[in-house]
Amino acid sequence: MTTTRESATAPPPGERPRAMTAVVQDRYGPPSVLRLDTVEIPTPGPDEVLLAVRAAGVSKGVWHMMTGLPYLVRLFGGLRRPRQTIPGMDVCGDVVRLGSRVTHLTVGERVFGIARGSFAEFAVASATHVAPAPDELTDDEAAVFAESALTALQALDAAGVGSSGQQPGRVLIMGASGGVGSFAVELAALRGAEVTAVCRGSKAEFVRQLGATRVIDYTQTDPLADGTLYDVILDGAGGRTLSALRGALTPRGTLVFVGNENGGRWTGGYGRPFGYQVRMAFRSQRFVNLLVRTRTDDLERLAEHARHDGIRPRLHATFPLNAARRALAELDSGATAGKIALHIITNEQDPSA
Template structure:
């Protein structure tokens, strides 16, 4: 292989744990029609990265590869500089700094669909921009689904994680009254992001409060629907943002659709959010980040060759905010 046309990358030959990942060399990809080649400055890891690593839940394998991953290089979140553009891409220019979602961002170069990138927000370094797109978009669209506006009494369950950290900051920027559920060790950080109230789930059952919320974001917690409805206002909205409590086949996602069906005859609303990656949404997110001077919370930054260790730390449950990978 011609060394001049190769790059360093994290390679994933099969589904498994972080031990299956190796740092190696592979060919620099070529941008096809509607695609952009990005020289990666930074990348992010998330629960989505872990799902693609493990191949779980198995219901997603028809799309990711039945026996082995279709993508040899993992990674989604990206920021970097445009090196080349495929046919039909006219809205960007070479050397422009961008961010968004790429195919295989844990490498020195990555391919992204043009519609999945936007100009990077100013005022943030590469590490902070690198962790913005996936979790930031999920949080933004969850707040939209919950109809959060100034004065909304909002409860965020799982407020200290990647999506939760953005949800707190973006909701506070909208003028919502945010109550965050997290551990005591992360309470100070969550308060600094804009939470007005913090509930320590280790000492207090947030589902037994007499307080009613206009909206609830349940992030990866799988709180039973009757308990959510008990603390939700009569015309309130509960938003389901993923589930890490299910089994290996469906991951518990079927619960969200059953809950939505149960809520059809009720005044209370129930919404299921799966983040959409569109340039317009990325641009909206970047604009909010710039106008409100929001700085993503980075728990730790790792170099490319330490991606396995970074994924292990993310799975440990002790991460507050996001983990960034520098290239």
């Protein structure tokens, strides 16, 4: 998709532009803490690149860093106030400046991946956290691809779904209509798995279109109580007891924890899987507490899936930069099916050139 572009904050004649428009937060809280401001354009380090942002993804990771909840995130993001004042991680943008040690990317290249502060006209990213964006994806689609799709990809890898010499088997995906879950359904089906998706009934057709063989409406039916045994369970919803999850696994099945939005204000439920890990240490069933890493090779694998296998992010909604508050409120509404993007208009040229 061709994107309309406009310049960043214009400098006086003969001077280089040094300012950009960005979403800023000075404290933790709900979407109302966000505001638009004019700030200095960041400078990339030796192993980083500066991106002119085309679009940014709106994700639960951004929500947690905005609210500072669970409190566990403040250990990394700042105890009293956010250290990173510009939110945003998922990104699609054009490389406008290379760090001195970056050799595998070129100026002008459209890339996708993870950046710091992508809710802005310009953002800095580690050169190993971005990869060339596939032409098959629009800017908005590429912008919501990395964070959730990497989680789904690495979860399926950790569970061995579709690994060489293994049958894909039966896969149960809890939270199948969310960002991670929707990618997991699509990728697991692509690997030949028989996918059972768990979501609200109103989103059943959405996940069927992604490749789910069977859909269970958790508001009507307990997805773990019908006697079906699964080779892999991806728990992206949380709230289920370990005994219930193990009861729905085959004797050598694998349970992968990929997220939990149902915990308390301190750990957000992320303390529970560490207990699970201890309790399952000597069981024939396997437990994986997934730690997602942003790697260039995995981003390139996702790009190949988009080019050759038709994998596409499903966009629930797209908002302009000045509607970041509305975008995050929509994310928290529970009505989303797929991903939300911020479409950002900026300058493709290096602002210091």
